[in-house]
């Protein structure tokens with residue numbers, strides 16, 4: 001939007017309209033001054049508290065009076081855009097902040113103000129007390145799930161940008177609380193759950209691949225002589241149990257591990273070496289990793305990488321325990337024999 005001016009600000013000559021650098025601009029024929037009209041810079045602050053709530057202000061003035069928005073305002077002369085964000089935050093909410101990083105820059109043509117360049121920063125609270133001031137009627141923290149419609153599309157865009165960056169980090173933090181490296185501490189979903197879904201869905205394929213290897217592998221000679229269907233069922237059961245153990249919060253641990261004790265005992269009775277049984281079990285894990293990791297395509301973002309690491313550590317935990325109970329069962333039956 002072009003400013004409307006009639007006379008030269010320097011010499012008061014009546015201005016002309018001329019096409020200069022492909023645009024119609026005000027031009028002073030006397031002092032040859034070209035008036036360039038540029039967008040105005042606006043700074044916004046995204047402040048999020050410990051509870052992951054975002055600070056909004058209820059606007060008291062036009063434009064968009066009566067709507068909630070990010071604490072925002074124009075940069076003054078001799079003021080950096082970051083300082084403008086901090087100052088506006090202080091004036092409108094009473095909060096003292098420090099700029100952490102740039103979240104969003106966006107152009108906006110506003111009916112009221114004209115062309116704007118909107119710059120939004122993530123700001124950390126370093127002091128102050130929440131109190132609405134300046135042109136804000138109210139200032140309050142909002143849960144991201146219950147955000148009111150925001151005053152400007154640039155605010156909406158910045159919040160979306162902020163969330164796309166932070167949701168992954170929050171999921172990662174929550175995951176570490178839910179899975180403490182041993183047991184699920186709650187029923188919250190974990191990032192690696194999606195990979196376990198692939199594993200359970202493709203249990204047949206994984207078990208078949210395992211059968212092909214185990215009947216020909218040097219460390220597992222006994223398996224070649226057993227009916228394919230029978231050993232397929234072994235692998236399929238392991239994968240299903242693993243899926244159950246992983247995804248069900250409050251599962252009967254005792255039942256699963258005593259079944260591995262029984263399997264260990266049975267293999268001794270059937271004449272297998274312990275090393276062979278453990279090798280066969282390890283091969284199932286190898287095929288789980290090979291199959292699932294090939295389908296995860298998970299190396300582009302930190303959360304995706306974390307998802308794979310979490311998946312592997314949960315699977316490994318299961319196998320550590322399964323190996324232990326299998327060996328115990330095998331040894332116990334051997335002693336009793």
Ligand SMILES: [Zn+2]
Nearest residue numbers: 008011028031
């Ligand atoms: Zn002039």
